[in-house]
Amino acid sequence: MVAGKTILITGGAGFIGSRLAVDLATRHRVRVFDNFLAQVHSDPACTRIALARAGVEVITGDLRDPAAIAAAVADTRPDVILHLAAETGTGQSFRQPTHYAQVNVIGTALLAEAVRRHAPGLQRLVLASTRAVYGEGAFIDDSGMRARAMPRRAGDMAHGHFRVQGRDGQPLVPVPTDADCPVAPASIYAATKLMQEHLLRQAFWGSATQVGILRLQNVYGPGQSLDNPYTGVLSIFCRQIHEGQTLSIYEDGQITRDFVMVDDVVRAFAMMVEAPAMPQEILDIGSGQGITLLEVARRLLGCLGAPRDRLQVTGAFRPGDIRHAVADISRAAALLGWTPRIPLDAGLLALAHWSGRQMRPPAAMASA
Template identity: 60%
Template sequence: MAQNKPNVLITGGAGFIGSRLCAKLSGTHDVTVFDNFHPQVHDGNPENRERLAEHGITVIEGDMRDRDALRAAVETVNPTLIYHLAAETGTGQSFDLPARYTDVNVMGTAHLIEAVRELSPATGRIILAGSRSVYGEGACVDAEGRPTAAIERTGEDMAKGDFAPKDRDGNTLTPVATNADCVVAPASIYASTKLMQEYMLRQAFWGTGVEVGILRLQNVYGPGQSLNNPYTGVLSIFCRQIQEGKTLNIFEDGEITRDFVLVDDVVNAFAMMGTVADMPMDILDIGSGEAATILDVAGVLLNLLGEPTDKLTITGQFRPGDIRYALADTARSRSQLGWAPQVSLREGLEKLSQWSQETMKKEKSLQSEGFANEIGGH
């Protein structure tokens, strides 16, 4: 007799990470997506939506801010596994739209909690797409190698070209990899809402049969990340700018450092969280474990896309909410989840640049077809 597949609900499942997670789970699970197809994410980027149709995913178009719609979706699907990915995701944009970010990310999570608590019995797993942004400047050591908390970098220092993280007394610190032992210190409204999501989910299901797992993701990149959304995905934005013949603007002194992790590796981690026998005790950090400066990565992308590697300007500009250094300590993801990144940064950048070339080529031919049709119509 055929076994029933487990029901999975993925909020934000039409997005960059979510649509790939849907594809991965589609053979083994009955997958339903709850997503409002946010225009900023989906306009001009049909690929992720198309992926859902290709894999026979059920789609419920709805907004996390709509309590009744979400409740109805949870009731209908009656999931044993929920991935909560729906969110407003722009760090910089969150300063301009604090109410919207709070409504979607915090209130939306509250709606999800209420909906799950109404299931009887409330059991299963909820896995949150958390963010490393909750660490702010992250873990640092002082000149003697002692762990020391960094304060938020000041506009005054940065205007003088001094971008290094500092301690309370103004001493320069050296950043190191972060794990869940690191003190949280969100430096943007986006990061604060992501931290709130973690707190709420961990608090809401105490004493119930619901298990909560949290993955703090570093900078996820790869094919499928919007080439049009100016608020997220620095590497995709670079790919578009390079192919449009633009000179890349590199902020600060070029030494901003990130841990770029390929979307396929992230999707594997989510899938494993759904099936691992014992839910990891700790919040897990998901990154490549490779630190890369923005200057270096820009150079690699320029090279891969056939442009001179110096077609960039180091502007010295800086933005609130940008942190200096991000690197995941993935030891616990390895030991508690059995997960490890499989793809090197170089290999991942090759995939990204190739995909961006194909996508922009398609875009151009669609535009010229449209143009030809327009001419034909007149």
């Protein structure tokens, strides 16, 4: 697909969306649709200025408002829609299931209806989905065979038993997860994200609109809200380190995550827009490397010049937290030609420097 497309990004003022919009605006006409959710946007004016400077047009509206999303689609007449608008807090979703369903599920249905009515010529629609749809993900048993991981039980975890087990209680070993792994959402957030995938695939089945799905691992980097307590563990750690707090590490510290730098994720979306043929299969987007939360916390403390032992492994646990996450990114490499480029340590340094600038008091920033 050549340059010069008209692109509508829902959630385009958010962490990933705003960086994506600025990048795509160098080659395409880009509009974003976003309600500037207060939980995410502590300084919406700053985001608006950055988007305007990049030539990105902003439509302020709520995905749950049928007239607003219909007008955005009708006025923009996009060639491509990138659907990123969502409520994203795993823990918060347990307390607000109706709200999460309204934004993530009904909002996506309204977007699909708006496209069918007002943009029948839409060529591509790409969804920002999540590895959370897998729940615990892919595992093997001690004979090396794939084995189904059972959801972990609060009663076991309360006794310090955090490991993932098979159906008969046998210990399992995690392996990189790809879309061949059965889905088993372990939170309401994850359930609503899976429903987004199903809705969009069914809504455009047999139509000229191609649907692409990227299942993202933990995205981190400059620009992720330092104030939103519900997402972005590394941003939360950054704030806590700057404030001199001791980091609380859940479970036994051995929770594993696959952290992928936001610029690599932006490149994956851009490739979905610009590839001559967009992959129709679900693609997993991550670094392909797992790291324990204990280790990544130590490295981040180091990046910010804090003692690497200013942390505490608490044994606490949360509903919806899965134990291990590592992406099998071979399909993204084979079908999209995408591989991550930014090593974790370089990404952590970039995050640390950016967060330092954000946390500095205004007077210090003015004289900097």
